[in-house]
């Protein structure tokens with residue numbers, strides 16, 4: 032396959048002492064040789080693969096030295112992309128890195144699209160689709176946990192399980208096929224409905240297990256959408272600030288200070304929260320504020336968790352009770368704030384309204400009770416859930432939607448089989464499940480189904 036040579040800056044912009052400009056493609060070494068000069072005048076194309084070399088970049092136009100660099104030469108196929116790869120290690124800093132990138136672009140490389148190096152690793156068969164997606168997740172990972180999931184996926188744990196499931200399905204399909212096409216083959220046992228059901232049920236249960244891990248996986252990746260709710264002036268913005276440990280939201284003693292929505296990411300004991308501070312939900316005359324209130328209602332609908340803040344220094348109000356009513360069926364934690372002031376809230380009543388949900392008391396002014404709140408959030412998240420790191424988490428939205436479809440298909444197959452539909456009709460749903468699972472790892476369909484059937488049975492016809 033012929034490919035153009037791509038180049039990109041592979042390290043964060045403007046950070047770090049050293050930056051890398053990476054090239055991949057047939058002409059990577061040749062392009063590098065146009066601009067690289069080593070002290071002994073040796074060309075990179077004459078160097079052994081997987082070696083690194085000190086020297087200077089020279090602009091062929093001006094013949095001036097532009098940069099002092101280290102250049103790695105890695106020839107195909109044992110490289111990240113399975114193509115020839117050259118990595119130019121230059122001094123960090125935006126100016127220097129951009130100069131190097133521009134130099135390689137002017138000398139025959141093309142700017143890579145986002146993810147294109149990984150895409151090539153996939154196209155060249157080094158990794159499958161789910162592994163390629165994991166590389167992306169790894170780059171975006173917000174917590175250690177999310178990172179572990181991505182690493183597992185990259186090592187192919189998800190792919191391995193999916194392949195096992197597909198293998199089980201293809202075996203049953205092959206079996207059915209042989210029964211139909213070669214009824215005279217007495218030595219091939221007939222695929223009976225109970226046999227088919229047994230395989231399909233196993234596959235269904237495995238898909239179900241994967242999907243069960245998916246909600247947790249998605250949260251670990253994207254953050255638990257957490258809304259801070261409460262009537263005006265109870266300390267919502269103070270809570271956000273305390274959790275974020277920096278003063279992002281504006282805090283005042285004027286009710287209605289927060290007029291719009293403020294969002295922050297925080298990592299609480301390994302649980303990433305996407306914290307949303309809201310304008311209190313209430314009737315308001317102020318137009319600006321009303322827009323904020325409307326948006327609050329919207330984010331509330333999409334929340335995974337609500338932190339309902341109450342003011343312990345005041346008796347419960349009707350508005351507080353209305354808020355309890357609004358979130359009745361949601362995941363919430365009650366935060367009774369301002370415990371440093373004389374308490375006038377009826378805690379028994381709060382407990383009754385909380386209806387078994389966790390309740391913590393805090394003084395955000397004195398930073399008291401925050402630990403307990405963090406503990407409550409972490410407990411809620413990991414409650415009854417397996418924490419084991421070797422669990423195969425599914426967190427990619429595409430994988431989740433494909434798995435859901437595969438589950439529907441295998442359930443159809445099971446239902447038909449139970450209803451006495453002939454085996455060769457049931458196999459249509461089984462084939463569909465097999466194809467859908469293949470989409471996760473990016474396998475091609477129909478053609479390979481046929482190839483597989485024959486490779487497994489070696490019928491020699």
Ligand SMILES: Nc1nc2c(c(=O)[nH]1)N(C=O)[C@@H](CNc1ccc(C(=O)N[C@@H](CCC(=O)O)C(=O)O)cc1)CN2
Pocket residue numbers: 051108109110111112118157
């Ligand atoms: N300088 C540098 N550091 C880096 C990367 C890189 O591209 N450049 N990586 C970028 O993500 C990560 C390392 N990932 C890599 C994954 C596979 C191969 C690779 O060459 N695989 C070949 C040969 C393996 C072997 O020698 O056995 C293969 O799988 O065929 C290289 C890097 C992290 N560190």
Ligand SMILES: Nc1nc2c(ncn2[C@@H]2O[C@H](COP(=O)(O)OP(=O)(O)OP(=O)(O)O)[C@@H](O)[C@H]2O)c(=O)[nH]1
Pocket residue numbers: 261262263264265266267268269270281282283284285286287288289290309310311368369370371372393394395396397
């Ligand atoms: N005494 C005391 N005051 C607090 C505590 N927490 C917050 N406050 C004060 O209560 C006032 C309101 O706090 P905010 O965090 O702005 O309240 P809010 O709920 O965001 O208010 P709105 O955005 O107006 O709805 C500020 O003056 C805070 O300093 C606390 O634990 N104790």
Ligand SMILES: [Mg+2]
Pocket residue numbers: 267268269280281282288289308309
């Ligand atoms: Mg506020």
